[in-house]
Amino acid sequence: MYQKTFLKNGLRIITVPQKKTQAVTVLVLVGAGSKYETKQLNGISHFLEHMFFKGTKKRPNTLKIAETLDKIGGVYNAFTSKEFTGYWAKVQSKHLDLALDWVSDIFLNSKIEAKELKKEKGVIIEELNMYLDTPIKYIGDLWEKLLYGNQPAGWKTIGEKENIIRFQRKHFLDYLKNHYSALNTIVCVAGNFSQQDILSKIKKYFKKIKTKTPNQKIKVIEKQRSPRLLSHFKKTDQTHLCLGVRGYDLFHPQRYAQEILAIILGGNMSSRLFIKVREKKGLAYYIHSSLELYTDSGYLVTSAGVSHKDVIKVINLIIKEYKNIKDKKISKEELQKAKDYLKGVLTLSLESSDAQASFYTFQELLKGKILTSKEKFRMIDKVTREDVYKTAGDIFQPQKLNLALIGPHRDNKKFKASLKI
Secondary structure, three states: OOEEEEOOOOOEEEEEEOOOOOEEEEEEEEOOOHHHOOHHHOOHHHHHHHHOOOOEOOOOOHHHHHHHHHOOOOEEEEEEOOOOEEEEEEEEHHHHHHHHHHHHHHHHHEOOOHHHHHHHHHHHHHHHHHHHOOHHHHHHHHHHHHHHOOOHHHOOOOOOHHHHHHOOHHHHHHHHHHHOOHHHEEEEEEEOOOOOOHHHHHHHHOOOOOOOOOOOOOOOOOOOOOOEEEEEEOOOOOEEEEEEEEOOOOOOOOHHHHHHHHHHHHOOOOOHHHHHHHHHOOOEEEEEEEEEEOOOOEEEEEEEEEOHHHHHHHHHHHHHHHHHHHHOOOOHHHHHHHHHHHHHHHHHHOOOHHHHHHHHHHHHHHHOOOOOHHHHHHHHHHOOHHHHHHHHHHHOOHHHEEEEEEEOOOOOHHHHHOOOO
16 A cells, blocks of 8 residues: 655655565656746756756766666666656665665756757757657647647647757756746655655655745646647658547546547457457558546547548548447447456556556646545446446537648648538
């Protein structure tokens, strides 16, 4: 069972003991991501994540930082999203102190040197180019641009080249001061460790964390009165598309019904869309329905890669399935299969210490409340056929429909004309 502790300085600590593992993970999660940025600072959250691996006083360069955990076969990384940024290390349990020292060192003591900033700009621009050259990745950014437009939720997390080139050391120091604080940070240790002295260790390693009140993000504005289309012209061998609707956020009471809806539509290899579009029609290699649940917005989207000549056909098949699930209640068998799938996936995903750390820490940061897997199972089990029917009827509305495309298409009138439920 996990334990949550609040320190006087506002820092939250979550400990998740697992005796049936030889590993331990240290994860630090901070409530700051690209949704917290201004237009001029778009991309700085992600850039800052890179700079935490460039040197501290104790480990003065990238080599010293990397080889600390490489020497013991540890794994480590960081990530930036719209609403949070995380830094983590996973090691053999006997190396817990080293992992705590390493993560706290890069988190609290990174030098953010001007010379390293200059070099890293090239690295991040190449990372951006990689995403732009990879339609299966870039289509997700295009989709959120279509939904949210010119506000933080609609900007790329990695930022734009102009900003990346323009950033100076002062921008990073100001961002750190305004967004990284004990008040929006959680330290989690999950895996095989002694519960007896873990709190004193975490307090020791993170005693220098600042306590300034962090800046808050601007709430997402959602406005849509008719179906929307955004097409990006690119000479590709197949068209990549995202077709979906605005949906519920993380706090909505019907979020579990929405999850079941996504699973039934295209969440696995026996889902409606996978069987109809791929197996029966042979029109796509990948087709998948998924959810995004942000704290203040959300959506359900189906992604696919199809032949240029079959785009309209696939769009029509997806929309037809949206309409079918909106107009007719799912069967008891479909409902139970989706519930069992969700519970099985969650159970299997929590086998490792890093997954345990993410499971508890993300909930605490985003919702301020943690549900155990068993508690989540109870929420899933409460969902009825009527709940799914009402949810489908609510979100599958013409004015909520959106389509993003990447491919060699000049005339998009035919695509927009197909957006009818």
